[in-house]
Amino acid sequence: xxxxxxxxSSPAFLITxxxxxxxxxxxxxxxxxxxxxxxxxRQWRAECAELAGTAAPSAEPFNLVVPRSSCPQCGHxxxxxxxxxxxxYAALGGRCSACKAPIPVRYPVVEALAGALAGYAAWRFGLSxxxxxxxxxxxxxxxxxxxDLDTFYLPDSITLPLLWAGLLLNLGATFTxxxxxxxxxxxxxxxxxxxxxxxxxxxxxxxMGYGDFKLLAAIGAWLGWKMLPLTxxxxxxxxxxxxxxxxxxxxxxxxxxxxxxxxxxxxxxVALFHGEQITRQYLNLF
Numbered sequence: 001x002x003x004x005x006x007x008x009s010s011p012a013f014l015i016t017x018x019x020x021x022x023x024x025x026x027x028x029x030x031x032x033x034x035x036x037x038x039x040x041x042r043q044w045r046a047e048c049a050e051l052a053g054t055a056a057p058s059a060e061p062f063n064l065v066v067p068r069s070s071c072p073q074c075g076h077x078x079x080x081x082x083x084x085x086x087x088x089y090a091a092l093g094g095r096c097s098a099c100k101a102p103i104p105v106r107y108p109v110v111e112a113l114a115g116a117l118a119g120y121a122a123w124r125f126g127l128s129x130x131x132x133x134x135x136x137x138x139x140x141x142x143x144x145x146x147x148d149l150d151t152f153y154l155p156d157s158i159t160l161p162l163l164w165a166g167l168l169l170n171l172g173a174t175f176t177x178x179x180x181x182x183x184x185x186x187x188x189x190x191x192x193x194x195x196x197x198x199x200x201x202x203x204x205x206x207x208m209g210y211g212d213f214k215l216l217a218a219i220g221a222w223l224g225w226k227m228l229p230l231t232x233x234x235x236x237x238x239x240x241x242x243x244x245x246x247x248x249x250x251x252x253x254x255x256x257x258x259x260x261x262x263x264x265x266x267x268x269x270v271a272l273f274h275g276e277q278i279t280r281q282y283l284n285l286f
Contacts, residue, residue, distance in 0.1 A: 007127050008127055011122075011123065011126070014122045014126070014127055015119045015122045015123050016119075017122075018118040018119050018121065018122035018131070018135070019115045019116070019118055019119035019122070020115070021118055021135075022114040022115035022116070022117060022118025022119065022135070022139075023085035023086060023111050023112075023114065023115040024085060025114050025118070025135075025139050026085055026110050026111030026112070026113065026114030026115055026139075026142075027083060027085045027111055029110055029111075029114055029139060029142055029143050029146075030106075030107050030110050030111070031064055031069065032064060032143050032147075033110065033143055033146045033147050033150070035062070035063070035064055036064070036143075036147060036155055036157070036158075037147060037150065037151045037153055037155075038062065039062060039063060039064075040153065040155060040157075042059060042062065045057060069083065071096040071098060071099060071101060073096060073099050073101035074096065074098050074099035074101065076096060076097065076098035076099065082097060085108075085111040085115070086108050086111055086112060086115075089103060089107060089108045090108075106146070110142060110146060113142055114138070114139055114142055117135075117138040117139075117142070117269070118135055118138070118139075120273070121134035121135055121138060121273075124273055129169070129172065129174050130174050130175065133169050133174055133175065133222070134272060134273075136162075136165065137162070137166075137222055137268070137269075137272060138269060138272070140158055140162050141265035141266075141268055141269055142265070143158060144158055144159065144215060144261055144265055145261060145262040145265040145266070146262075147261075148211070148259040148260075148261030148262055148265075149259055149261075149262055152209065152257070152259050153211065154209065154211025154212065154214065154215050154261045155211070156211075156214065159211060159214040159215050159217075159218050160214065160218075162218040162221075162222075163185055163214065163217055163218040163221045164221075165222075166181060166185070166218060166219075166220075166221030166222035166223075167181050167182065167185065167221050169222070170221070170222070170224075175222055175223055175224065175272075176223060176224030176226070176227075177224070180224035180225050180226065181220070181221050181222070181224055182221075183220075183224075183225040184217075184219075184220025184221055184222075184223065184224045184225040184226075184227070184228060185217045185218070185220045185221035186217070186220075187220055187225050187228055188213075188216035188217040188218070188219060188220030188221070188225075188228055189213045189214065189216065189217035189220075191216065191228065191232065192208065192212050192213045192216050193213050195207070195208075196208055196213070208260050211261065212260050212261060212264060215261055215264050215265070215268075216228070216231065216232070216264055219231055219264065219268040219271070222268075222272070223268070223271055223272060223275060226279070227271040227275045227279075230267070230270075230271050230275055230278060230279055231264065231267045231268055231271050231275075232267075233267075234263075234266070234267035234270055234271070235260070235263040235264045235266070235267035236263075238263040238266055238267065239258065239260060239263040242258070242263070243258055246258070
């Protein structure tokens with residue numbers, strides 16, 4: 001029995017391979033979450049210097065591959081054995097092997113999330129185009145959520161390719177038909193665009209960023225327009241619950257902004273895996 005046949009015949013093996021692949025992907029997602037905003041800022045500084053007619057600040061190459069990962073405190077280069085998802089964090093006791101500085105718990109959390117969602121996608125969809133699509137969608141949602149938490153950025157370099165990927169995937173009606181996907185992309189963008197301008201006209205302030213529009217457009221392209229009401233409702237509920245909790249328990253200032261992207265990402269994942277069931281149960285109530 002070859003490897004492909006084993007994946008097809010053994011759900012447990014498929015789920016295990018998917019989860020392990022997710023752990024490895026989570027390790028890379030940590031690189032993306034940390035480096036992509038810094039790459040964007042470097043590019044902006046270079047563009048500003050060009051517009052001002054001055055020399056761009058010189059800097060060492062910095063991208064998703066170069067330089068090798070290192071401890072931000074002491075610069076110790078992380079070896080391959082120290083970069084095994086989850087295992088290395090546990091073996092090191094959550095500290096750098098050189099300077100003993102604590103390693104942020106976010107790193108194993110991202111790896112665990114990526115692995116768990118990959119395993120769940122394999123269980124939910126089996127070996128299919130939907131499974132591979134769900135992996136890409138889930139990993140993109142993780143990266144976007146954590147980048148937005150850190151920086152209030154939702155990079156176009158993730159949201160726009162994700163939107164086009166959703167449309168291409170649904171040419172084969174993987175998650176929805178292509179008509180619903182196109183309408184979902186347009187309606188997703190316009191829904192938050194309209195809320196943005198209504199809020200700004202009433203309050204004179206901006207309530208969200210354009211990246212949120214593009215993220216919901218991407219979710220609409222993947223899941224179709226019928227999943228947009230559920231996504232908006234769930235993201236608003238999650239955002240309100242967390243916001244109230246931060247104000248009450250963490251003394252978070254009412255005027256301090258809270259990124260909306262993470263709640264859209266969580267709602268998009270719920271809609272991906274269980275949107276149809278939730279919508280059906282809701283409609284059955286009436």
